[in-house]
Amino acid sequence: VNVMVDHDFVPAEEDYLDPITSEKKNLATSATVSASSQLYGAGPDLATDKDANANFFHGTCYFAGPNQGDNWLKLELDSSTRVGKVYVYPRLDYFAQNNIDGAVVRAGEHECGQITYTGA
Numbered sequence: 001v002n003v004m005v006d007h008d009f010v011p012a013e014e015d016y017l018d019p020i021t022s023e024k025k026n027l028a029t030s031a032t033v034s035a036s037s038q039l040y041g042a043g044p045d046l047a048t049d050k051d052a053n054a055n056f057f058h059g060t061c062y063f064a065g066p067n068q069g070d071n072w073l074k075l076e077l078d079s080s081t082r083v084g085k086v087y088v089y090p091r092l093d094y095f096a097q098n099n100i101d102g103a104v105v106r107a108g109e110h111e112c113g114q115i116t117y118t119g120a
Contacts, residue, residue: 026050027083031075037065047073054092061091064099083107088115 028048035044042056042063053060064071086107090100101117 027077027081028075031077034074034076035062035064036070036072039063039065044073048075052089054089056091056093063091086112090117 029050031048033044033048035047038044040063042059042061044062046060047062049060051060055061056063062073064073086105088100088103088105100115103115105112105115
């Protein structure tokens with residue numbers, strides 16, 4: 001699983017395809033999305049709308065509630081599916097990206113990895 005948190009990240013893999021612009025199927029866009037909380041009408045559906053604009057004030061980002069560390073975002077696929085990669089695009093405005101540092105990424109019961117935010 002490749003967890004990407006920096007929009008300037010350039011993967012070493014030769015077969016890399018940008019999940020936002022790729023013609024390959026993006027499983028997240030058809031998933032049922034739920035979250036532990038949301039603020040200011042910025043619901044979890046914004047996390048899977050294929051818009052990677054990282055500025056909340058443009059109306060394109062999911063916004064969790066104030067309980068940082070206790071929040072979660074869940075995508076439920078229609079059927080059991082092999083997940084090859086998970087891409088995470090955090091908010092990059094007003095230091096909000098720092099809140100994603102330490103987040104755990106799971107596929108089913110399998111822990112795929114933990115996000116380490118190193119700066120944009």
